[in-house]
Amino acid sequence: MGRKLQSRERLRPIDLARGHGLSTQAVRNYEEAGILPAADRTPHGYRTYAPLHARALRTFLALVPGHGHRTATSIMRAVNRGEADEAFRLIDESHAQLLDDRRTLRAVENALRDLASTPGPGTVAPGSGGMFVGSLAGRLGIRPATLRKWERAGLLHPRRDPLTGYRVYDEADVRDALMAHQLRRGGYLLEQIAPLIARVRSAGGLEPLEATLRDWHDRVAARGRAMLAGAAELEAYLHERG
Template sequence: MRPIDLAREHGLSAQAVRNYDDAGILPPAERSATGYRRYTPLHAQALRAFLALRAGHGHQRAMEIMRATNRGDPESAYRLIDATHVALLTERGTRAEVATALGALSSTTPTPVPGRPLTVGELARRLGVHPATLRTWETAGILRPARNSATGYREYGPDRVRDAEIARQLRRGGYALRQVARFLESLRQAGGTAALATFLDAWQDRLTTRSRALLAGAARLDAYLTLLQEPNRSD
């Protein structure tokens, strides 16, 4: 087969196939007497495997997996695959933590109230905590106070006061500092608790889509490995 023959199945250009070949994504190809590359069903399956792996692992890691496979080092390929699954599992756990924390908030979740920024002491009195607690929360990434340009003192505007009140509520519910920090980071990215619920749904959809992509990539790679191991395969 010619590069265009492999490319046509996936809507690629012949040059893209040659680039994948040069990158080690495809197994070595024989050359004709005139120097043209000759591809076989093995190369076609390698290309299918790479494109399927790319959907779940991303371009760089999919390329590394194929390179390891093609140089006869499946152990390295498996480690790369496992690393992606570990990262996805960690992300899934983070999303679950954020969702649980959102559910733990009362229906009277505080919203930013316009007004002048509060000092450390004022915010501590409002929350009923020690000022040192606020500094601990800041170190943990829970609070991000601004600094007064003239005095350099910490100032807590409406958004930061809201974050502090949510942090107090979650800490009273037994959440660890890292869990509170993750929740508030997601809340900031989403733009509020209502938006966070929508964000969590979309996050779950992304996780599901990626999990399915990893399964599809694994199936394609397994088919490629099976073809590689056939004793009488034709190259």
């Protein structure tokens, strides 16, 4: 690596910053953070960089969209310390997270597909416009205690009948219970299901959620492509470091 850094071509901080929309202070910050190798210094103490630093900067900026700023920083630090195996481990973790996101997205889509093909709410509590806990539990083939557990976990929000105090599940609650049931059968934990159901609620139901799912798909795909682009730059940087 030393031979690479001693290239006759010298670059100033502004040379690295120009073209990336960065300030010279950002370049210096990246060096201090270990994202760039340490710069040489002139007799007057000014930083001078080499083409390898420019490659390191391109690599870091290419890694960020796929891995995030923190992980991209850790990857570059590991590479610059000569710990390629640690960098590869970090990359593997990011890919594992992306795969988990894909699986979660698929599970949500499957659950919603099942809901779309499911008949209407079924037994409705007389005069309440909803279902009592026993009816809903019977429909799902689970115990009423399970529904109460889901409520404590924040998955369901039934109202109380003003006369009897019984839980009453409206149409949205039934939908959420059906979705929770599908995801639980798929092996998802309650703490994993809660934010997904919250996403359905915030979208205002299943139909508005389609746009959210498309956006989710786009973001997962974009992250996958960004990881490929980052991997190409990292391979070039590793090759140039020697």
